[in-house]
Amino acid sequence: MHRTRVRVAEDALDANTTIAQANRADFDRESVRVVNLMSAPGAGKTTLLEAVFRDGLGDLRAGVLEGDVQGSLDADRLARFHVPVTQINTDGGFGGECHLDANMVRSALGEVPLEEIDLLIIENVGNLVCPAEFRVGEDAKAMVCSITEGEDKPLKYPLMFRTCGLVIVNKIDLLPHLDYDLDTLLANIESVNPGVEVLLTSARTGEGVERLRDWLASVFHGGAPATDGGTPVGERAAAAA
Amino acid sequence: MHELSLSSAVLDTALRHAGGQRVKTVELTIGALRQVVSSSLEFYWEIVSRETPCEGARLELNMVEARVRCKACETEWTLDDPIFRCPSCEDSDVEVLTGTEFFVESIDVEEEACTVRE
Numbered sequence: 637m638h639r640t641r642v643r644v645a646e647d648a649l650d651a652n653t654t655i656a657q658a659n660r661a662d663f664d665r666e667s668v669r670v671v672n673l674m675s676a677p678g679a680g681k682t683t684l685l686e687a688v689f690r691d692g693l694g695d696l697r698a699g700v701l702e703g704d705v706q707g708s709l710d711a712d713r714l715a716r717f718h719v720p721v722t723q724i725n726t727d728g729g730f731g732g733e734c735h736l737d738a739n740m741v742r743s744a745l746g747e748v749p750l751e752e753i754d755l756l757i758i759e760n761v762g763n764l765v766c767p768a769e770f771r772v773g774e775d776a777k778a779m780v781c782s783i784t785e786g787e788d789k790p791l792k793y794p795l796m797f798r799t800c801g802l803v804i805v806n807k808i809d810l811l812p813h814l815d816y817d818l819d820t821l822l823a824n825i826e827s828v829n830p831g832v833e834v835l836l837t838s839a840r841t842g843e844g845v846e847r848l849r850d851w852l853a854s855v856f857h858g859g860a861p862a863t864d865g866g867t868p869v870g871e872r873a874a875a876a877a
Numbered sequence: 878m879h880e881l882s883l884s885s886a887v888l889d890t891a892l893r894h895a896g897g898q899r900v901k902t903v904e905l906t907i908g909a910l911r912q913v914v915s916s917s918l919e920f921y922w923e924i925v926s927r928e929t930p931c932e933g934a935r936l937e938l939n940m941v942e943a944r945v946r947c948k949a950c951e952t953e954w955t956l957d958d959p960i961f962r963c964p965s966c967e968d969s970d971v972e973v974l975t976g977t978e979f980f981v982e983s984i985d986v987e988e989e990a991c992t993v994r995e
Contacts, residue, residue, distance in 0.1 A: 637987050639901055644894050644981045648886045648905070733882065765912065766879045794959035795912050827960045830969030 652770055655738035659745065659773030666750035669856045670758060672772055674796065675780035676789075677762030680806040682710045683839040684780060685757065688849055689717035696856055699753035701744060703736040703761045710759065722747045726761060735766035738773060755856045764789070768796040776855045778802040781825075783816050790824040797828045802835065802851055809838040880917035883979065884925050890981045891931055899930050902985035904937040908976040909956070915940065934984075943976025 647653070663670055675681050685700065699720040702711040711723040724744045726733040733740070741758065748756065758774065760767045768777075779800045781789055784807055790797045797803065803825055811818065818836075825834060835851065837844030891903050907913050915938050926932050943956035947963035948970045954963075956976065962969045 639985045639987055641983050641985050642894055643983050644890060645983075646890055646894075646981050648883065648890055648979045648981050651886065651889055734879075735882070737882070766882060769879065769882070769911070791959055795910060798959075798961075826969070827962055830961055830971070 649769065652738045655742055656771040656773040659738055659742050662745055662750065663756070663773060663775075668750050668753055668756050669858075670756045670772075670774040670776075671852065671855055672758045672760060672767070672774035672777045673780070674760045674764075674767045674777065674800070675762060675782075676764045676785060679762070679780040679782040679785065680839050681759050681762070681780050682713055684804065684806060684837065684845070684848065685714055685759065686717065687839045687842060687845045688852065689714065689719055691845075691849075693755070693849055693852060696755055696853055697753045698755045698757060698852075699748060699750075701741065701748055701756060701758045703740070703759060705732055705734070705761060720749050720753065733766075734761055734763045735770055736760050736772055737770040741772040755852060757852070764793040764796045768793075768799045776801050778804060778851075780804045780806050781821075782807040783810060783814065783818065783821070787817055787820040787824060790821070790828040794828045797825060797832075800829070800832065802833045803829070804835045804837055804844075804848065806837050806839060808836050808843065809841045880913060881921045881925070883913060884918055884921040887922065887936075887981055888925050888929065888931055891934070891984050892929060894981075894984055895930055895986050897930065898986040898988060900934040900984050901987055902935050902937055903931070904939070904982040904984070906939045906941060906978045906980040906982055908941045908978040909943040910973070910976040911979050913979070939982070941975050941978055944974040945976075946972045946974055948972055 673681055700714050702721055702723045704710060704725060706725055706727050708723045711721045715721045722744055724740055726740065758772060777800045779796060781803055783805060822834065825832060835844050835847050837848060887903060887905065891900055919936055922936055926934060944953060945956050945961065946953045947966060947968055949968035950963060950966040952963055952965040961971050963971060
């Protein structure tokens with residue numbers, strides 16, 4: 637027996653990127669723009685989407701791909717707003733993964749009515765670590781950071797904060813009730829991802845939700861930056877590279 | 878659980894290049910910004926590689942530090958804390974030079990030696 641060194645020189649996530657590009661091609665064919673929405677569990681992704689859908693997105697037709705380990709609670713909440721919602725459960729044959737990857741998204745695309753929507757919002761599994769690693773074919777990544785999580789989250793989870801083109805600081809209605817320094821959070825966000833767009837919102841009171849609608853609309857119209865630490869991350873940009 | 882997905886991705890890549898042969902070593906380059914804990918990666922690697930040609934293979938890890946360059950004043954520095962602001966001029970228009978790698982560089986496969994019968 638003798639050993640041979642075989643040169644590989646491949647990004648270990650190449651397979652995921654390839655599938656993400658296939659997803660991208662499907663989205664492009666139907667002229668659908670895609671947002672990958674991430675956060676820690678309980679930051680308010682679903683509640684914010686409810687607030688967005690309550691008054692609608694004007695002429696923009698939205699759909700949701702809902703990712704959870706188990707159950708359809710979030711999908712059921714959003715389906716009440718008459719937007720097409722497709723549920724992916726990562727425990728349904730994907731080993732209970734803590735994030736969505738390109739393969740999981742691809743497996744669900746057959747159930748997403750791409751020809752009937754303009755904007756697909758992928759609500760990722762609640763997790764501040766893994767979702768940042770896995771492209772799924774999106775145009776833009778956004779994250780929700782609620783003020784109940786503490787001011788230091790950007791320093792603890794820099795990859796997540798750097799991979800997003802929008803950071804939504806949610807639950808600001810609670811500011812009067814917490815010993816919380818919003819300026820420290822904003823400074824930490826700015827240190828980790830300089831220049832990233834930040835929105836202050838309360839899904840409960842509706843504050844800032846109009847600006848979130850505007851941002852979603854701008855993704856569709858191609859204006860919103862899809863940044864990954866300053867470099868374009870959308871698969872269209874990857875294909876152009 | 879991050880390292881579970883990553884070690885699975887490494888396994889897929891290694892098996893694809895192994896041509897069915899037994900893999901003894903997998904050489905990886907991992908950047909500091911990927912937030913990978915090497916002991917976790919090795920732990921999950923041992924689990925995902927069981928009953929595959931990679932069972933028992935050793936991970937050879939080349940860890941790469943995060944180096945950043947300021948576009949304004951060209952200062953380069955190593956990132957210890959995730960502060961992407963130039964320590965010299967405080968500008969935030971910076972470029973990440975290294976630290977985002979997650980590459981499978983090579984694998985060592987075990988080949989059957991050819992024997993020639995006289």
